[in-house]
Amino acid sequence: AQSVTQLDSHVSVSEGTPVLLRCNYSSSYSPSLFWYVQHPNKGLQLLLKYTSAATLVKGINGFEAEFKKSETSFHLTKPSAHMSDAAEYFCVVSDIDSGNTGKLIFGQGTTLQVKP
Amino acid sequence: DGGITQSPKYLFRKEGQNVTLSCEQNLNHDAMYWYRQDPGQGLRLIYYSQIVNDFQKGDIAEGYSVSREKKESFPLTVTSAQKNPTAFYLCASSMGRLGNEQFFGPGTRLTVL
Numbered sequence: 107a108q109s110v111t112q113l114d115s116h117v118s119v120s121e122g123t124p125v126l127l128r129c130n131y132s133s134s135y136s137p138s139l140f141w142y143v144q145h146p147n148k149g150l151q152l153l154l155k156y157t158s159a160a161t162l163v164k165g166i167n168g169f170e171a172e173f174k175k176s177e178t179s180f181h182l183t184k185p186s187a188h189m190s191d192a193a194e195y196f197c198v199v200s201d202i203d204s205g206n207t208g209k210l211i212f213g214q215g216t217t218l219q220v221k222p
Numbered sequence: 223d224g225g226i227t228q229s230p231k232y233l234f235r236k237e238g239q240n241v242t243l244s245c246e247q248n249l250n251h252d253a254m255y256w257y258r259q260d261p262g263q264g265l266r267l268i269y270y271s272q273i274v275n276d277f278q279k280g281d282i283a284e285g286y287s288v289s290r291e292k293k294e295s296f297p298l299t300v301t302s303a304q305k306n307p308t309a310f311y312l313c314a315s316s317m318g319r320l321g322n323e324q325f326f327g328p329g330t331r332l333t334v335l
Binding site: 115140142147148149150151152155196209210212213214215 | 226228255263264265280310314323331
């Protein structure tokens, strides 16, 4: 069965410094992986997705993630944090075991704090 | 504008009452989903529907019910049987095929008084 683990529940960075949010996944197949962002009391917005094309995926707002099969990781990075990046981030894997249902499995989330 | 709308944004309910949360999409998506989010936790799947007039239970369906009479609409009813209904509820839709991302609505915050 697929699963996803976000290794940090809370990450704090200073504005202008790099961001690294870590995610490991477990899957018997070649997974589809996503990163979503959620600002307080809002819905989730897709940042980027990996679907077996290029292993380095570029998303919106300067974020990118690299799919590393050997490490079963899909870490999210950004070269320079902005105050507006402060939010909750979710790493997500598509549930292949349940058949072609499109069900997603969510990590527990990482809260990103950006200090001025 | 294409997207997903949820209403109301905030909802208050007395214990013992049923309430219905609305979710509408104009993306022409086949699949729709309802999630529950509690503070500091990820999303948990309540119900999902891959096609009109068909839906399946998710991981935490007890105390909830849904219908899918139209492709655009997937309302969620929180019944009095749900013992702890206070939460943030999110609706999503997708093309339904494996690997396709889900698009989320803005959410409804339900509070039981």
